[in-house]
Amino acid sequence: MNEPADTRFALIGNKPALDFANTVHARRQDVDALQSACDLFDLLEHLALAPADTLTRYRKVAAADTAGAGDLLKQALAFRREVRKWLDAGLDFPSPSHVLLKMVNRLLAANASYEALQHKGTQWSIESVPLEKTLLLSLAPIARSVAELIAEGPQAPVRKCGNPRCPLYFYDTSRNQKRRWCSMESCGNQAKVRSFLKRHGHVHAAE
Template sequence: MIDALILEGRMVIMIGKNFELIAGAACLNFTNTLGGARGKTNETEYLKNYQDLLNWNLLAGLLSAKQAESLELKSKDHQSEANKVLEKAKELRESIYHIFSAIASGQIPPNSDLVVMNRELEHGLHHQRIVWTLSGYKWGWEEPTELDSLLAPIARSAADLITSADLTHVRECASPSCSWLFMDETRNKSRRWCNMKTCGNRNKLKRFRSRHVRNE
């Protein structure tokens, strides 16, 4: 995990160690910026300020270091606006979570959450451009200059996923103490845990202790 980024000889962005990009889709990774299980006592917020939001976007590859630095400087001059963008980001995150959590359990997503996602799409997609890369032409984004420029790529990722054949691969961690989402790319579609090193191992240990108690 990256601890810091050095730009032009100085540290400009600290990367939150709680951010894990294990979901397989940017929008699902974004929903996982809330740790633990939603509504439970172990719920943990990782997006505590606009800087955290920048950190996640930088780590997820949605911003360059130079772009992150520019938005960081602007956020310090417009703190009230930055705080409002953070709240909008959390609202979008929870709507994306509700949409894909419902889909993962075979239910129809709440329309109110689709409204939130569509609102951000409507607001942000006019910043998209066709750009040339070494691998050919693809969709890209104009230079992000507004503090809320961070939200459009996340909403676009959610829109791409919900309209793709990969939608059937969306899963929610089976642990009762976790609500992280992920893409199940296993051959037999048997993945149950967001991360075997954490939730998977905890469940294995719990089952082992339960069997040990029963055998005593």
């Protein structure tokens, strides 16, 4: 909340599932970008995955129930670990592990809702009310995106940044599907500088 929209999260994944997996590395520092439940709500906000009034409600609930917020963070990190394990396993997209499958389906189920007539001001409206009342509901849209990637299967153009030290993944939407870097400004540029120095004899071949 205390940083402008684009400074903390890399947001180069083109899919919420990958932007979520990429939170292991904040945009400008080598730190975890998910350090609290509020960080997760900020991510949802940047990705437009939840309406403003829902986010306000999540933040209020998290502020009043710190144990619940702590539990949500724990569950989010465990979920992220499983998603990354699946991504790290290789780009031929093996079947998701039993643990990941259970997590995704549990979170998809959290998204179930029913309709109810509600009175707002002077008007009645038919509103969609979530069945799940806990903060876990906030992870449902991320789980939906993970489920879509798993369902898309091996043809999904998911790639890891070409810098072996960079942990970021992206869904390659470039026209010829030859995107190599998380971003040209960071890893792409570093690679360009390295190859320039190498050509000019400033870097040993081993590097």
